Amino acid sequence: MQTIALDDYNIYVGEIWEALQAFLDDCTYSQYFILVDENTKAHCLPLIHKYSSLKEATIIEIQSGEIHKNIHTCSFIWKALMEAKADRKALVINLGGGVIGDMGGFCASTYKRGIDFIQIPTTLLSDVDSSIGGKLGIDFAEVKNSVGVFNNPQAVFIDPIFLKTLPVRELRSGLAEIIKHGLIADATLWEKLKSIENLETVDWTSLLVPSLEIKKKVVEEDPFEYNIRKALNFGHTVGHAIESWALNSPDPLLHGEAIAAGMICETYLSTKILDLPNESAEEVSAYILKIYGKYLLQNEYFEDYLRLMKNDKKNENGQLNFTMLSNIGEAVINQSCESPLVKESLNYYIEL
Amino acid sequence: MQTIALDDYNIYVGEIWEALQAFLDDCTYSQYFILVDENTKAHCLPLIHKYSSLKEATIIEIQSGEIHKNIHTCSFIWKALMEAKADRKALVINLGGGVIGDMGGFCASTYKRGIDFIQIPTTLLSDVDSSIGGKLGIDFAEVKNSVGVFNNPQAVFIDPIFLKTLPVRELRSGLAEIIKHGLIADATLWEKLKSIENLETVDWTSLLVPSLEIKKKVVEEDPFEYNIRKALNFGHTVGHAIESWALNSPDPLLHGEAIAAGMICETYLSTKILDLPNESAEEVSAYILKIYGKYLLQNEYFEDYLRLMKNDKKNENGQLNFTMLSNIGEAVINQSCESPLVKESLNYYIEL
Numbered sequence: 001m002q003t004i005a006l007d008d009y010n011i012y013v014g015e016i017w018e019a020l021q022a023f024l025d026d027c028t029y030s031q032y033f034i035l036v037d038e039n040t041k042a043h044c045l046p047l048i049h050k051y052s053s054l055k056e057a058t059i060i061e062i063q064s065g066e067i068h069k070n071i072h073t074c075s076f077i078w079k080a081l082m083e084a085k086a087d088r089k090a091l092v093i094n095l096g097g098g099v100i101g102d103m104g105g106f107c108a109s110t111y112k113r114g115i116d117f118i119q120i121p122t123t124l125l126s127d128v129d130s131s132i133g134g135k136l137g138i139d140f141a142e143v144k145n146s147v148g149v150f151n152n153p154q155a156v157f158i159d160p161i162f163l164k165t166l167p168v169r170e171l172r173s174g175l176a177e178i179i180k181h182g183l184i185a186d187a188t189l190w191e192k193l194k195s196i197e198n199l200e201t202v203d204w205t206s207l208l209v210p211s212l213e214i215k216k217k218v219v220e221e222d223p224f225e226y227n228i229r230k231a232l233n234f235g236h237t238v239g240h241a242i243e244s245w246a247l248n249s250p251d252p253l254l255h256g257e258a259i260a261a262g263m264i265c266e267t268y269l270s271t272k273i274l275d276l277p278n279e280s281a282e283e284v285s286a287y288i289l290k291i292y293g294k295y296l297l298q299n300e301y302f303e304d305y306l307r308l309m310k311n312d313k314k315n316e317n318g319q320l321n322f323t324m325l326s327n328i329g330e331a332v333i334n335q336s337c338e339s340p341l342v343k344e345s346l347n348y349y350i351e352l
Numbered sequence: 353m354q355t356i357a358l359d360d361y362n363i364y365v366g367e368i369w370e371a372l373q374a375f376l377d378d379c380t381y382s383q384y385f386i387l388v389d390e391n392t393k394a395h396c397l398p399l400i401h402k403y404s405s406l407k408e409a410t411i412i413e414i415q416s417g418e419i420h421k422n423i424h425t426c427s428f429i430w431k432a433l434m435e436a437k438a439d440r441k442a443l444v445i446n447l448g449g450g451v452i453g454d455m456g457g458f459c460a461s462t463y464k465r466g467i468d469f470i471q472i473p474t475t476l477l478s479d480v481d482s483s484i485g486g487k488l489g490i491d492f493a494e495v496k497n498s499v500g501v502f503n504n505p506q507a508v509f510i511d512p513i514f515l516k517t518l519p520v521r522e523l524r525s526g527l528a529e530i531i532k533h534g535l536i537a538d539a540t541l542w543e544k545l546k547s548i549e550n551l552e553t554v555d556w557t558s559l560l561v562p563s564l565e566i567k568k569k570v571v572e573e574d575p576f577e578y579n580i581r582k583a584l585n586f587g588h589t590v591g592h593a594i595e596s597w598a599l600n601s602p603d604p605l606l607h608g609e610a611i612a613a614g615m616i617c618e619t620y621l622s623t624k625i626l627d628l629p630n631e632s633a634e635e636v637s638a639y640i641l642k643i644y645g646k647y648l649l650q651n652e653y654f655e656d657y658l659r660l661m662k663n664d665k666k667n668e669n670g671q672l673n674f675t676m677l678s679n680i681g682e683a684v685i686n687q688s689c690e691s692p693l694v695k696e697s698l699n700y701y702i703e704l
Contacts, residue, residue, distance in 0.1 A: 030668065030669050030670075071423065071427060075423060075492075078492055078493065078498070078499055079493055082492070082493050082495065082498065082663065085662070085663065085670070087667050087668050087669070087670075088668065089668055089669070109501065110462070110489075110499050110500060110501055111498070111499065112498060112499075112500075113487065113488075113489060113497075113500045113501055113502055114501060114502065135465065136465075137462075137465060140427075140430055140434070141430070141431055141434050143434065145465075146430070146434065146463070146464060147430055147462050147463065147464075148462060148464075148465045149461065149462055149465055149466060149501060150465055150466065310437070311434065311437065315439055316382065316439050316440065316441055317382050317439070317441070318382075318437070318439075
């Protein structure tokens with residue numbers, strides 16, 4: 001097991017069981033709550049339920065899926081805490097993917113103006129995306145993560161054992177954030193990623209640790225995303241719009257799948273705005289397409305995608321805000337471009 | 353005008369107009385939103401609408417009343433911000449009483465994970481209660497302020513001019529928090545309060561400044577209410593329960609009216625638990641009854657009141673938590689007592 005120490009909490013990566021036991025032994029919480037969905041209840045809860053302090057924990061079960069990451073589910077969670085008379089010294093344990101972590105963390109951070117929580121992510125995406133940076137929240141009015149807070153957990157416990165129960169599609173989705181970290185900050189990680197042959201036999205700890213170290217460095221330098229943290233938004237301006245749009249379509253996308261498509265489009269924009277070499281863009285596109293295949297972006301919905309991009313909370317003063325690449329492993333924040341060029345990048349994706 | 357400087361923002365008390373102008377002149381916000389209800393829209397908005405930077409501000413109007421301080425109104429406010437494409441550099445100006453300040457501050461603190469806001473309280477209660485301490489939130493599942501966050505505004509502007517439009521009943525409600533500050537920390541303020549003859553001719557700035565200084569001292573020492581800040585909860589354990597109960601009755605109470613009744617009950621408890629002299633309790637009861645008259649507490653609803661107290665977020669490990677008085681001007685936190693004694697205190701109130 002490896003420990004990544006942040007300013008005010010630790011992330012444990014690997015075989016987490018002793019660390020989790022030690023954390024619970026040190027605790028003086030009045031009550032324990034474990035937030036699960038039907039999948040993590042079946043596959044993950046048995047693994048952590050064995051701890052003596054958790055035997056009497058109250059289980060709060062919500063339905064899985066991004067579509068439930070909304071204010072109605074928050075109300076359900078707050079009510080469950082209230083009905084169990086959770087006081088300010090209760091602990092919420094979020095056992096699940098990004099939906100559970102983001103929404104459970106938001107509900108804990110706002111219940112009675114904030115109670116403690118820990119994250120036990122169970123998907124690759126949440127391992128790498130939700131465990132650093134304190135971004136918590138829900139989707140609201142069709143816009144992803146548009147209501148939320150910044151707040152840190154007491155600890156994060158990441159164990160690749162949970163990944164064994166995941167479909168390959170989920171692994172692929174999570175991989176997108178690791179790819180992003182390579183592209184924006186670590187050409188060595190990018191080379192390592194290119195050598196992956198089979199997602200089911202990867203040594204995840206060896207990819208997670210460098211990826212988390214990159215995120216740690218960026219987030220500690222700029223916790224509230226005034227500047228350099230925006231680098232982590234690479235792929236996300238276009239990607240979030242595609243994801244939001246697909247949410248209500250018959251063919252919804254996983255977060256990482258949408259970000260993967262977004263990274264291709266924003267890599268194209270980088271060639272136009274920052275003179276990223278065309279060969280680099282081709283290398284990125286080819287690699288991403290090899291892993292993710294191609295999502296059917298449709299010309300007739302371009303205006304919808306743009307409308308969603310314009311609602312993105314990363315924009316300022318009405319301008320679309322992008323992070324782009326000047327080279328593989330180097331990001332430049334606060335790039336803007338006009339709608340026609342964004343449409344051109346969507347067309348580039350379609351024509352690949 | 354007097355300025356109370358807190359760690360990270362200023363409170364301006366008196367004639368605020370130049371200070372507000374100076375604040376707005378220094379700003380580089382992308383958009384301005386003013387949250388009002390039908391009353392503050394009619395009576396207060398005209399006074400601040402004259403500033404050139406606010407001429408094009410988007411007005412968000414909600415219905416007045418504690419009953420609207422809920423998650424549905426939050427959704428309405430978040431949607432209004434979203435529809436106006438508010439970005440992270442927008443400013444929310446909360447112009448109104450505690451409902452507007454608490455809920456508007458909560459919505460701003462959670463919209464896109466937090467945008468700036470300022471408070472312009474327009475009631476005596478919000479002048480003294482909501483301008484220091486960063487407590488924001490809404491009522492949820494019948495429990496007051498059970499969902500919220502701690503977060504500070506950029507500035508608070510308190511002008512007694514707004515009090516001139518208030519009914520006497522509202523002034524009386526706000527006075528309860530000033531009385532509380534005298535009782536828990538300042539016997540001199542208590543003596544000053546006892547000399548008030550007519551609420552409509554009081555020099556409010558002279559009462560507000562010492563009251564805010566007490567609150568400032570307590571809150572800066574203990575922002576998250578781990579210890580001494582709990583002193584500010586005097587009167588609130590019983591008072592909140594009475595207020596919550598009355599919310600759905602034909603005879604709802606204003607916050608301060610409920611707290612006034614709560615202070616009488618908790619003063620009685622103080623004589624039993626902390627040996628507060630009986631004469632002091634009689635002095636407090638007589639003064640409060642003179643100002644507030646008597647609210648009809650009913651024996652048959654005692655269990656309801658107790659159930660609501662047990663849901664109070666101030667409790668820990670299932671015990672009712674009180675702040676009590678050892679003397680007038682001296683509070684002791686973390687006092688507990690059993691249900692029969694609490695009922696006795698309710699009976700004491702009834703029999704006064």
